Amino acid sequence: MSLFASSVPGKWITSTIAGDTYYVRKLRAMSEVLTETRVRESLQGIQDPELRRTFGELGMIKQVTVKSPQSVEVQIELPTPAYPQRERLVEAVRQALAGQLPPDGQVDVTFTVKVKGKDSGGALGLRVKNVIAVGSGKGGVGKSTVAASIAFGLHTLGAKVGLMDADVYGPSIPHMLGAKGQPAVVEEMGGSGQPIRRIQPIECRGLKVMSMGFFVPPEEAVVWRGPMLHGAITQFLRDTDWGELDYLIIDMPPGTGDVSLTLSQLLGLAGAVVVCTPQQVALLDAVKALNMFRKVKIPVLGMVENMSGEIFGRGGVAKKAAELGVPFLGEIPIEPGLRIHGDEGRFAEIFSENNPSRPHLLHIAEQTAMQIARELLSEPKLPSLEVL
Numbered sequence: 001m002s003l004f005a006s007s008v009p010g011k012w013i014t015s016t017i018a019g020d021t022y023y024v025r026k027l028r029a030m031s032e033v034l035t036e037t038r039v040r041e042s043l044q045g046i047q048d049p050e051l052r053r054t055f056g057e058l059g060m061i062k063q064v065t066v067k068s069p070q071s072v073e074v075q076i077e078l079p080t081p082a083y084p085q086r087e088r089l090v091e092a093v094r095q096a097l098a099g100q101l102p103p104d105g106q107v108d109v110t111f112t113v114k115v116k117g118k119d120s121g122g123a124l125g126l127r128v129k130n131v132i133a134v135g136s137g138k139g140g141v142g143k144s145t146v147a148a149s150i151a152f153g154l155h156t157l158g159a160k161v162g163l164m165d166a167d168v169y170g171p172s173i174p175h176m177l178g179a180k181g182q183p184a185v186v187e188e189m190g191g192s193g194q195p196i197r198r199i200q201p202i203e204c205r206g207l208k209v210m211s212m213g214f215f216v217p218p219e220e221a222v223v224w225r226g227p228m229l230h231g232a233i234t235q236f237l238r239d240t241d242w243g244e245l246d247y248l249i250i251d252m253p254p255g256t257g258d259v260s261l262t263l264s265q266l267l268g269l270a271g272a273v274v275v276c277t278p279q280q281v282a283l284l285d286a287v288k289a290l291n292m293f294r295k296v297k298i299p300v301l302g303m304v305e306n307m308s309g310e311i312f313g314r315g316g317v318a319k320k321a322a323e324l325g326v327p328f329l330g331e332i333p334i335e336p337g338l339r340i341h342g343d344e345g346r347f348a349e350i351f352s353e354n355n356p357s358r359p360h361l362l363h364i365a366e367q368t369a370m371q372i373a374r375e376l377l378s379e380p381k382l383p384s385l386e387v388l
């Protein structure tokens with residue numbers, strides 16, 4: 001008598017052989033045999049909860065290995081190491097395969113990451129996948145704090161990250177990070193046989209950092225005229241030895257459009273993040289910053305509310321973002337520890353200890369990276385810049 005004689009086709013039953021219990025079933029057809037192709041077919045239609053497209057459309061199923069009739073390994077490729085709550089994907093894969101494996105079958109889901117980007121630095125010869133500008137309508141709202149948070153956040157999540165302080169009027173990044181020293185200038189032989197001078201960024205806890213603050217004493221005022229500013233920013237971008245980066249975060253000077261225009265001309269930016277405090281007056285400045293980015297054709301990735309709490313209120317930026325049809329990337333509560341860490345040059349420690357600000361900062365880094373991934377799907381082409 002066949003082992004399956006008593007089973008209904010397609011239905012799993014238990015069978016005890018030599019004291020061990022097995023799940024067995026009678027196949028309805030040969031097409032029910034667990035194969036890589038069948039597993040792939042079952043997974044293609046899963047909708048990615050973040051990107052709102054199917055695994056098939058996104059090409060996310062990197063590898064399927066059928067190890068035995070009751071054990072499958074699925075490797076999923078993510079567009080950024082900052083992809084949040086991956087357990088949702090594990091659950092979706094398990095559910096999609098539930099009918100094909102016995103109830104005690106095993107589905108192992110593993111992840112690989114291939115950071116997607118616009119190859120932002122192409123024209124300048126940079127090997128940087130995504131350049132993100134962090135701006136604000138006015139100073140003091142926490143723009144540098146958010147720029148450093150996105151940079152350290154993405155680094156903490158596994159990305160290769162650089163941070164460029166383009167806030168030439170008040171370069172605060174070196175102080176916040178406790179990054180000291182003067183970047184070395186190294187001469188390299190270029191492709192045409194001509195020597196090229198490359199500036200070595202300062203390494204700070206795995207981050208490559210460049211700032212005018214490394215060259216100018218903090219108490220010294222620098223007066224920048226337009227062409228000089230353009231030259232300095234170009235040099236910082238082009239001549240710094242950034243190496244290969246997944247993300248380069250640029251801390252912009254507040255308000256002004258000059259640097260945005262320069263960046264827009266030099267790079268295909270992934271987009272800009274606009275930082276704002278929740279009260280009404282600050283929101284007006286944020287709208288100006290948004291319009292400024294739009295004018296120079298830098299896509300706006302979203303808005304961040306900083307210093308939420310009793311003093312400035314809460315929720316104003318999310319409301320404004322919804323009104324303007326711009327994504328809201330998260331909020332950072334006002335928290336003395338955040339200021340103290342920055343003041344003492346220990347900003348990076350917020351990411352390595354049980355700090356109350358940490359989840360908020362990581363959330364913003366994740367949302368920024370995911371918004372880039374979404375934008376890449378919806379606008380594969382770079383906008384061309386009109387002459388202003």
Ligand code: ADP
Nearest residue numbers: 139140141142143144145307333334335339342
């Ligand atoms: P900006 O770059 O917009 O001028 P900064 O990031 O330099 O602003 O922040 C201004 C000051 O506010 C800094 O002392 C910083 O530590 C502090 N700060 C920023 N965000 C917060 C926050 N959420 N809670 C407490 N202090 C903050």
